[in-house]
Amino acid sequence: MNQSSLSKWLKWIIVIVGLCGFLVxxxxxxxxxxxxxxxxxEFAYCYLPWIILVWITGVPCYVVLVFGWRIAGNIGRDRSFCMENAKLLKWIAVLAAADTGFFFVMNIVYLFLNMNxxxxxxxxxxxxxxxxxxxxVSAALSHLVRKAAELQEQSDLTI
Incomplete structure (x- = not known):
């Protein structure tokens, strides 16, 4: 599979995941x-806060899909190992950790508010x-892509 077809496959997967997420x-x-x-x-008062919480936690997921789209575009342009991809993967790691932490903390808050x-x-x-x-995984990939990008830059300078 070449870079272009891999990029197209990744973009199709991102679109499908985005549509499935929208449906959910x-x-x-x-x-x-x-x-x-x-x-x-008797739990009618909990419905709207929970829906709002779930929708808020969906926002970082779609930001991650946009970052994934940009990474797939870089792969299609034969820039798999570039600093931009390393930075995007780092942001994906941060967003995943923050979104997960926010969701868990809000679960605890809702528990104390008797809404959970x-x-x-x-x-x-x-x-x-x-x-x-x-x-x-995103943080590890970011580190590896950054190292590969540095090696590629050094290799480009020696040729």
Whole structure:
């Protein structure tokens, strides 16, 4: 697979993930919330704060998709190992860690406000682990891409 076709594949994957995320954020989560409301109307006061929280946590996810699009574009231009990609991967790591931390902290806040259940907080640990893993992998890739970009610059200077 050459650089151009890899770039196209990555962009298609980013578009599909973005569309799936839109469906989940716009339709699936609100309808699940409304289904819970029909069974437990006493929790109606929790619906809007939770929907707002989920939508806020979606914003960094779409910023990451934009960064991924830019990285895919660089790959298509045969700039896989460039400082821009290293910086974008670092930002992805930071956004993943911040978004994950924000979601977990808000779970605890909602628990203290009696808008959450301890079992949901425990389940949010799965999101925490996945988010931290994404952050760690992105940080490691950023480091490796930065090192490769430095080596490539040195190699270009010696030729």
């Amino acid at each position: 954020y716009a339709f699936v989560i609100p309808s699940l919330g409304k289904a819970l409301l029909s069974e437990y109307p 259940h301890p079992a949901i907080v425990l389940m949010s640990l799965i999101v925490l682990v996945v988010g931290i893993a994404i952050s760690a």
